[in-house]
Amino acid sequence: MELIFFCSLIALVIIGYAMHNNFLNILKEKYPAIWSSLGSPTLFANTTPRNSLAVQKYIFKKDYKTLDDKKFISFCDSLRMLGIFYLCYFIAGIIFFLVLSIHNK
Numbered sequence: 001m002e003l004i005f006f007c008s009l010i011a012l013v014i015i016g017y018a019m020h021n022n023f024l025n026i027l028k029e030k031y032p033a034i035w036s037s038l039g040s041p042t043l044f045a046n047t048t049p050r051n052s053l054a055v056q057k058y059i060f061k062k063d064y065k066t067l068d069d070k071k072f073i074s075f076c077d078s079l080r081m082l083g084i085f086y087l088c089y090f091i092a093g094i095i096f097f098l099v100l101s102i103h104n105k
Contacts, residue, residue: 012082020043024042031067034058038058060080
């Protein structure tokens with residue numbers, strides 16, 4: 001059970017990184033003003049707590065909904081839902097392992 005959880009968590013991380021990289025590339029290419037206002041973020045090289053938080057706020061506050069790009073809005077909705085699912089899955093995993101460790105004592 002633990003192996004399945006761990007492998008699925010790793011898969012979610014990989015999918016999340018790929019989607020996030022795609023999101024940042026689209027912003028940089030199609031919406032450079034927004035990308036710049038978020039601190040010109042990249043996946044790894046120019047990552048600071050400030051621009052990471054700005055990007056997360058942009059996604060979770062649904063600021064992308066103001067754009068006139070249905071395909072990009074749909075993609076951002078998917079990225080947002082993946083983030084919410086990942087967070088819930090991670091928290092559920094922590095609770096599961098805590099309960100399991102208490103039960104096995």
